[in-house]
Structure formats: structure tokens, C-alpha cells
Amino acid sequence: EQENLLKFTSPRNIHSWICAQQLLHTRTSFRQDGHDLEKIMKWSGQYPFAFPLWFGPSLSILNVHHPSYVKTILSTTEPKDDYAYKFFIPWLGDGLLVSAGQKWFRHRRLLTPGFHYDVLKxxxxxxxxxxxxxxxxxxxxxxxxxxxxLFKHVSLMTLDSIMKCVFSCNSNCQTDSGTNPYIQAVYDLCHLVNVRFRVFPYHSKAIFHLSPHGYKFRKATRIAHSHTAEVIRKRKEVLKIEKEQGIVKNKRYMDFLDILLSARDEHQQGLSDEDIRAEVDTFMFEGHDTTASGISWxxxxxxxxxxxxxxxxxxxxxxxxxxxxxxxxxxxxxxxxxxxxxxxxxxxxPVPGISRKLTKPLTFFDGRTVPEGCIIGISIYGIHMNTTVWENPYVFDPMRFLPENVSKRSPHAFVxxxxxxxxxxxxxxxxxxxxxxxxxxxxxxxxxxxxxxxxxxxxxxxxxxxxxxxxxxxxxxxxx
Structure with a gap:
């Protein structure tokens, strides 16, 4: 796999640089010091389509930041990569964010009605x-x-909104005094997932478990799970009462949590408690934290x-x-x-990057091919700031989104x-x-x-x- 990626030119000495720093557990090339995106954009300017990065001795990622390459990848149903996203599983379970194959397809089809026009209105x-x-x-x-x-205020507002809208749960999180424990837990979990990916020894479950970061991760996970479990419990009680009174049958559309709790397959089997919690954890996080980031910026x-x-x-x-x-x-x-x-x-x-793992070889428009098993990192930030796509990309110019200007660009230039x-x-x-x-x-x-x-x-x-x-x-x- 790495031999194939060597066909793509990359930043000078980046292979040995990242490997040495991560293996020695000192500092990484991405230090979370406010300059990481500048580094990515410097390399993106030198390599306008893609370049490979190596994290440790065995993990290589092809970083992609051009619409033509992104179109090839995102037009498929290739799964999220099972290397980085596996670090989410103790927190989010095997929900829509990380699941693959038939399970992902079934859950996606099941949950889509929860975001129907008439439900959103x-x-x-x-x-x-x-x-x-x-x-x-x-x-x-x-x-x-x-x-x-801003961020802490907007986070409480978006949590309040997602609780009311998607989970039919009235929340007082904006008016409660003190720091909201769930908001803090999500902040900690996002940080710790990022730390675990960047620090190579933490890729070992045993080492991470024994570390102070691992202890903090488990504590934050318990808080997050406790919050979502209470939401599920309360909604189950309400649904039970509504069912007894025949209210559910009179509702034309059900919200997200109603769908999860009421879903039945062809064998009349509902989702397991584990699947329900995984989807609730996933949407509780994605439905408030990413939106809070977007609104704050x-x-x-x-x-x-x-x-x-x-x-x-x-x-x-x-x-x-x-x-x-x-x-x-x-x-x-x-x-x-x-x-x-x-x-x-x-x-x-709000989400600066995502990744996929190829289940079969993939050939890009320029003839370059990457093999099965390769991890593709899609830099959403890099795509949005690519100078071959956007003129003066660092300038705030809403006129870029006039219909006549949008029609001149690839649909994958803004993702x-x-x-x-x-x-x-x-x-x-x-x-x-x-x-x-x-x-x-x-x-x-x-x-x-x-x-x-x-x-x-x-x-x-x-x-x-x-x-x-x-x-x-x-x-x-x-x-x-």
C-alpha cells in the first residue's frame, strides 16, 4: 500500500519526520497550536490534488483536497476508515457515523423519514x-x-434545540446554573479522540486504558451515556402513555427518537437497546456540537x-x-x-476533515490508482481553500454563492x-x-x-x- 502512495509526491521528509516524532512520543507535526491548518494549506498549495502522510510505521493516509478527487471518492458508499473512527466506538457505538455495509444502509433508510420536510417544519x-x-x-x-x-453559549442553545426537536424532550440546559456536564463531556471526548489518534502509543487499547487520558475518556463517556440513557428512558415512558391513549396512530410523522423506538424489521424485531443508544449518542453529538461550531464561526x-x-x-x-x-x-x-x-x-x-477506507482499488481522473485497504483523508478545509478552485480563498465573499457563480464550480468544491x-x-x-x-x-x-x-x-x-x-x-x- 505504501509503495502505491509513493507515486504521489509528498512534503519533503514528512514520512520520517512524523514517524520519528510519534514513535518517540514527544511532539507530533500537528501540535494543535493553532497552526495545523496553515501547515496543511502550505502542503496543499504544493500538491493541489493530494499528498500522502505517514503516521507511525504502519499507518499511511492519502490526503485529498481537490473536487475532482473528492467526487471520485464520495460518489461511492465506501465506509469510514476503521482506524481513526474506531476510537469513537466506546463513546458513540456502532451508529450511523461509523457503521458500514448493510447495517449502515438499513439504519440510514430507517432514519431518513426523521428529517422529512414535514418533520423539519x-x-x-x-x-x-x-x-x-x-x-x-x-x-x-x-x-x-x-x-x-461564544462557543459555550451557542453549544447550550444547540443542545437545547436538538433535545426539543429531535428527542421531544424539554430542556432547561440554557438556564441551569453552572457548566453543563454533557457539554463538557462532549468537549473532552472530542479532544481525547483527537489526542488518541495523534499519539501513536495510544493506538494500543491497553496503553490508552492505563493512561490519564484513558481514565478521563472513560469518565466523560459515562457522563455522555448517562445523559442519553435518561433521554431514552423519558421518551419510552411518554410513548407508552401515548400508545395506550392512541396518540401515536394519529401522528402523521414521528420524530427521530420515536422512529428508533418504534422501528420494526420484516420479522417484527425492533432495534436492540445497544443500537438505539448508539444512534442517540451519535445524533445528540452531531446534532448539537457541529452546528454550534458552524453558528459560532x-x-x-x-x-x-x-x-x-x-x-x-x-x-x-x-x-x-x-x-x-x-x-x-x-x-x-x-x-x-x-x-x-x-x-x-x-x-x-464545522467538520474540517473526514476519511474513508477503500474496499476495492480506486482510479482518479488523472489515471493514478490507490489500492484496496488504502485510507483516504478528505480535507474539507483544504477543498474549501484550494487556490485552483477558489480565487482569494481567505477573503470573505458571499457573492461566491450567487447561483450563476455556483453553476461554474464543481458541486464537490463546497462540501x-x-x-x-x-x-x-x-x-x-x-x-x-x-x-x-x-x-x-x-x-x-x-x-x-x-x-x-x-x-x-x-x-x-x-x-x-x-x-x-x-x-x-x-x-x-x-x-x-
Whole structure:
């Protein structure tokens, strides 16, 4: 396999550099210091289609960052790679994120109705309600005009939203005092999965288990599982009562958790408790943490680009026409805001990279072939910043997403939700949530950049900032 990857040119001495550093358990070439993405982009500029990386003596990855290559990979149903994604399994189980083959296909087909148009429609009001709770809490920052960190607030809002929408569970997580234990557990788990992948000795289950990081991982996993188990327990009780009263039969559409609990195959067998928990753990994480990242970076980018922020605000005020909430019909009335959201997702994709493992040889458009068993790393950030695809890629320019400009590009030039058969099942829910959050926020507040706190992007499971994402806010009605 490595002989095949040597056909692809790579950064000078990167093979021995990464191997030596990881085997010695000192420092890796990717240090999570806020400069990792710069390093990737430097190499991407030298090798505009793909380049191989070696992690340790036995793990090689072909890093891909061009739409033509990505199209070839994502058009298939190749599974997630079983090397990096296996580190998620103790936390997320064998859910939709990591499962493969017939199990993935069955679960994907089973869960798709949970994100049907008619199911998503009433969610808009629920997300509006959650967003307004967050914005009311921000009044203290508007009065003080002090800088504050966004991500923790937005994470609570998106958790509140996913609990209400997808799991039919009223949550008080935004108003409860103190740090939310589930939010903290997810943050720790994302960090620890990333650490485990980067530190070669931790690839051993025994070594990781005995390490301080392994202990912290198990503790955080217990907290996350306890949270989702309680959600499942409460919903089972409600469904039991609804079934007795005949309420379920009168509902045209069921939400995500209802589908999981009520599903039956051709033999009238339901999902196992293990499968249900795996999918709930997966969607609880993916449904709030990735969206929180997206919204936080959108707010930051709008704060950095006040002229675009003002255009969005004018459009939003006209669309809402004095209303203090967002309705389903309003979502299509804010095209410029939608373009700004997409441009932020291009600059700051919530999931900066994904990977696949080939079950058969794959040939790219230029004739180069990679063998069965090869791991393909798809750099979503690298695709979005590829200078052969995007002119001035570091400039915030929402006009890139005008229909006439989109039609000139490959559909695989912009893939914040992946693409193809294994794309993000919840992408429409996520986009709707982002639109609602941006609309209500810009209606109430002006977002202002804090020059004292420039975020340093770090590519973990979710795109985060090493030093947080800080902004200042000012009430719109007082900005005269």
C-alpha cells in the first residue's frame, strides 16, 4: 500500500519526520497550536490534488483536497476508515457515523423519514424559542459592552434545540446554573479522540486504558451515556402513555427518537437497546456540537465583516416584518444571509476533515490508482481553500454563492456536509437552525469583532478555537 502512495509526491521528509516524532512520543507535526491548518494549506498549495502522510510505521493516509478527487471518492458508499473512527466506538457505538455495509444502509433508510420536510417544519419555532433564550442571556454583555466567548453559549442553545426537536424532550440546559456536564463531556471526548489518534502509543487499547487520558475518556463517556440513557428512558415512558391513549396512530410523522423506538424489521424485531443508544449518542453529538461550531464561526465572520452583516440585517428585518420569531416561510426570504452562512461554512467548516477506507482499488481522473485497504483523508478545509478552485480563498465573499457563480464550480468544491450517499443526514436541519440563529441574533444585536481575542483554529473532530471565539455585541435599537 505504501509503495502505491509513493507515486504521489509528498512534503519533503514528512514520512520520517512524523514517524520519528510519534514513535518517540514527544511532539507530533500537528501540535494543535493553532497552526495545523496553515501547515496543511502550505502542503496543499504544493500538491493541489493530494499528498500522502505517514503516521507511525504502519499507518499511511492519502490526503485529498481537490473536487475532482473528492467526487471520485464520495460518489461511492465506501465506509469510514476503521482506524481513526474506531476510537469513537466506546463513546458513540456502532451508529450511523461509523457503521458500514448493510447495517449502515438499513439504519440510514430507517432514519431518513426523521428529517422529512414535514418533520423539519415545526422545528423552526422550537429553534426560535431556544435562540431567544440565548439572546436574552446576552443582554448582560450588551449592557457591559464586554467581550465574551461564544462557543459555550451557542453549544447550550444547540443542545437545547436538538433535545426539543429531535428527542421531544424539554430542556432547561440554557438556564441551569453552572457548566453543563454533557457539554463538557462532549468537549473532552472530542479532544481525547483527537489526542488518541495523534499519539501513536495510544493506538494500543491497553496503553490508552492505563493512561490519564484513558481514565478521563472513560469518565466523560459515562457522563455522555448517562445523559442519553435518561433521554431514552423519558421518551419510552411518554410513548407508552401515548400508545395506550392512541396518540401515536394519529401522528402523521414521528420524530427521530420515536422512529428508533418504534422501528420494526420484516420479522417484527425492533432495534436492540445497544443500537438505539448508539444512534442517540451519535445524533445528540452531531446534532448539537457541529452546528454550534458552524453558528459560532458564522457570528465571528459577520463580526469581522460589518458591511455584509448590515446587508444581512436589512434583509432579515424586511423578511420578518416586525415579528420577533422566525417562521418556516421566512427561511427562503433571506438569500443574502444564506450566502453569508455558506461562505462562513466554506472558511470554517464545522467538520474540517473526514476519511474513508477503500474496499476495492480506486482510479482518479488523472489515471493514478490507490489500492484496496488504502485510507483516504478528505480535507474539507483544504477543498474549501484550494487556490485552483477558489480565487482569494481567505477573503470573505458571499457573492461566491450567487447561483450563476455556483453553476461554474464543481458541486464537490463546497462540501461542509460531505456529499454522495454518505452525506450528512441532518444537513437541512442544520442549515435551518443556522438561518434562524443568525436572523434572530442580527435582528437584536450588532456583532463586533474583538481585536484582543483573535481565534486560533484547531482541527479536532469539530473545528474549534484554541483560545475561544470572542465577540462584543451592541443592541441594534441603540446603534443610531
Amino acid at each position: 415545526p422545528y423552526v419555532k422550537l429553534v426560535s424559542d431556544s435562540t431567544k433564550v440565548m439572546l436574552d442571556k446576552w443582554e448582560v454583555y450588551a449592557k457591559s459592552e464586554e467581550s465574551f466567548e 458564522i457570528f465571528y465572520n459577520l463580526a469581522c465583516n460589518p458591511e455584509h452583516q448590515e446587508k444581512c440585517r436589512e434583509e432579515i428585518l424586511q423578511a420578518l416584518d416586525g415579528k420577533d420569531t422566525v417562521d418556516w416561510e421566512d427561511l427562503n426570504k433571506i438569500p443574502y444571509t444564506t450566502m453569508c452562512i455558506k461562505e462562513s461554512l466554506r472558511l470554517c467548516p 461542509p456536509f460531505s456529499a454522495g450517499p454518505r452525506n450528512c443526514i441532518g444537513q437541512n436541519f442544520a442549515m435551518n437552525e443556522m438561518k434562524v440563529a443568525v436572523a434572530l441574533t442580527l435582528k437584536k444585536y450588532r456583532l463586533i469583532k474583538d481585536p484582543q481575542h483573535i481565534p486560533k483554529m484547531i482541527p479536532q473532530v469539530v473545528l474549534r478555537s484554541l483560545n475561544g471565539i470572542h465577540i462584543k455585541i451592541k443592541p441594534v435599537e441603540n446603534d443610531l
